[in-house]
Amino acid sequence: xxxxxxxxxxxxxxxxxxxxxxxxxxxxxxxxxxxxxxxxxxxxxxxxxxxxxxxxxxxxxxxxxxxxxxxxxxx
Amino acid sequence: xxxxxxxxxxxxxxxxxxxxxxxxxxxxxxxxxxxxxxxxxxxxxxxxxxxxxxxxxxxxxxxxxxxxxxxxxxxxxxxxxxxxxxxxxxxxxxxxxxxxxxxxxxxxxxxxxxxxxxxxxxxxxxxxxxxxxxxxxxxxxxxxxxxxxxxxxxxxxxxxxxxxxxxxxxxxxxxxxxxxxxxxxxxxxxxxxxxxxxxxxxxxxxxxxxxxxxxxxxxxxxxxxxxxxxxxxxxxxxxxxxxxxxxxxxxxxxxxxxxxxxxxxxxxxxxxxxxxxxxxxxxxxxxxxxxxxxxxxxxxxxxxxxxxxxxxxxxxxxxxxxxxxxxxxxxxxxxxxxxxxxxxxxxxxxxxxxxxxxxxxxxxxxxxxxxxxxxxxxxxxxxxxxxxxxxxxxxxxxxxxxxxxxxxxxxxxxxxxxxxxxxxxxxxxxxxxxxxxxxxxxxxxxxxxxxxxxxxxxxxxxxxxxxxxxxxxxxxxxxxxxxxxxxxxxxxxxxxxxxxxxxxxxxxxxxxxxxxxxxxxxxxxxxxxxxxxxxx
Numbered sequence: 001x002x003x004x005x006x007x008x009x010x011x012x013x014x015x016x017x018x019x020x021x022x023x024x025x026x027x028x029x030x031x032x033x034x035x036x037x038x039x040x041x042x043x044x045x046x047x048x049x050x051x052x053x054x055x056x057x058x059x060x061x062x063x064x065x066x067x068x069x070x071x072x073x074x075x
Numbered sequence: 076x077x078x079x080x081x082x083x084x085x086x087x088x089x090x091x092x093x094x095x096x097x098x099x100x101x102x103x104x105x106x107x108x109x110x111x112x113x114x115x116x117x118x119x120x121x122x123x124x125x126x127x128x129x130x131x132x133x134x135x136x137x138x139x140x141x142x143x144x145x146x147x148x149x150x151x152x153x154x155x156x157x158x159x160x161x162x163x164x165x166x167x168x169x170x171x172x173x174x175x176x177x178x179x180x181x182x183x184x185x186x187x188x189x190x191x192x193x194x195x196x197x198x199x200x201x202x203x204x205x206x207x208x209x210x211x212x213x214x215x216x217x218x219x220x221x222x223x224x225x226x227x228x229x230x231x232x233x234x235x236x237x238x239x240x241x242x243x244x245x246x247x248x249x250x251x252x253x254x255x256x257x258x259x260x261x262x263x264x265x266x267x268x269x270x271x272x273x274x275x276x277x278x279x280x281x282x283x284x285x286x287x288x289x290x291x292x293x294x295x296x297x298x299x300x301x302x303x304x305x306x307x308x309x310x311x312x313x314x315x316x317x318x319x320x321x322x323x324x325x326x327x328x329x330x331x332x333x334x335x336x337x338x339x340x341x342x343x344x345x346x347x348x349x350x351x352x353x354x355x356x357x358x359x360x361x362x363x364x365x366x367x368x369x370x371x372x373x374x375x376x377x378x379x380x381x382x383x384x385x386x387x388x389x390x391x392x393x394x395x396x397x398x399x400x401x402x403x404x405x406x407x408x409x410x411x412x413x414x415x416x417x418x419x420x421x422x423x424x425x426x427x428x429x430x431x432x433x434x435x436x437x438x439x440x441x442x443x444x445x446x447x448x449x450x451x452x453x454x455x456x457x458x459x460x461x462x463x464x465x466x467x468x469x470x471x472x473x474x475x476x477x478x479x480x481x482x483x484x485x486x487x488x489x490x491x492x493x494x495x496x497x498x499x500x501x502x503x504x505x506x507x508x509x510x511x512x513x514x515x516x517x518x519x520x521x522x523x524x525x526x527x528x529x530x531x532x533x534x535x536x537x538x539x540x541x542x543x544x545x546x547x548x549x550x551x552x553x554x555x556x557x558x559x560x561x562x563x564x565x566x567x568x569x570x571x572x573x574x575x576x577x578x579x580x581x582x583x584x585x586x587x588x589x590x591x592x593x594x595x596x597x598x599x600x601x602x603x604x605x606x607x608x609x610x611x
Contacts, residue, residue, distance in 0.1 A: 032456055033456060033459065033460065036456045036459070036460040040460055040461060040464060040471075040474070041464065044468075
């Protein structure tokens, strides 16, 4: 599995915080624009199509599961 | 409008006087005298076969239609004896520029190195290309070109196809061992064999206008995203011969086709683009894209090529060029089958190689179209991000997709023999032969010319200074280096083929690499040749 899901940051909170703060003061439209640019920049930095595909799969999988859980809780 | 002959007369053929069991029998009937059908007929006739070529019209179609012909197509046309005429008339280009808004994002050069006989592309109106091909056909007595001959029925039998052909003098019957359907995107033969032609339809509308004007724009392909003169949409400007300029404007999805194509509505748009209105219209056309292909390119004894078999969006010049690649791929195979040098099963490789190429062309042109016309808000957002990033990053520039221009496919095919030696470069088996400048006694010559001179059969391209390789029967040889060989004074042939003394490439009759060896042995060559000829 070429996608690394081990924790790679010495201080993961710093990384999460940096992303959160980047969105501060932006409306939803602007936030979505920022994310789009960020995804493209990071994807290019990784530069490995297999890693990118795995990351997309993982993200989609999590998203679908999270949606299902939400729906179950609502029922 | 043109200086080429575009109107042809119907002439009654003696075949039309033969009826019932006496109907004329031919080995090959080609349907459709467009660039693909004409080129195929010429290639097969040059290989020594009689060809009947039918077309339902009696004139070459109006409008520029296809305009970009690739290096690969020009090399094929060189083999057919029409390459120079096309290039002499055409506008040679290799540079494209991409603009976003009013500013240039980046530029690319499709052939940045010297030492090739042919340029990356020429622009030439399709009617010129067809007219020059018709002229060539008329030099070849083995081709019977019949205008206003429309196939109205088709019946497949075990050993032949029976065609009913309508003419101004009424219908007649033709028997053919093989029928090659080059009758375009709306192929009636495709309907007659009952084949599906499913794929993706794009909702966006595009307006093509060919305008005549004298302008000092360079001979480059200019593509705009969101230009000031056409806000929110894309635009393309490209030069053709005779001071004709191709302009392609993306329209809104809900644009009214009838209104949009009226010259009084087109004129202001183009005047905004050019900054003046000193131009005349040559041709206006409005279109939507479809990207689709047939599941099988062969239906019994009917073989489909060009737009009849596959259709792509025009951004990328992958329509006519891929059709010409179909023609060159098919003709040498059918030649061998007709000569009984190869079994009929060799045709399967036509389907394998060219349907994979069609998939690649559809994939590439679909991506370009999706980039130009994002389908969802999120796609539009991602495109916006790419265009913004392209201003300051190299990766962003390379993600901007204003059309990826046609390059020959590399075939993953049962006709290739896998590499057994180590190679650092050069064309791998399944790739087309790169050109290179070399010298013969008579002076400079290109490798592609040397290949044509050898007769475009299977050819062994040898690099070396040792003893000549013992080539199998029927395989001609081009030697580079050594006594009596071509001189590679700039070393470009060796570099482009990653060649050392003794290296050898086995080239197929269409100029694709079948196999390559550091030190060829006769048994290895025999095996590679048998595989490439479909004999095992």
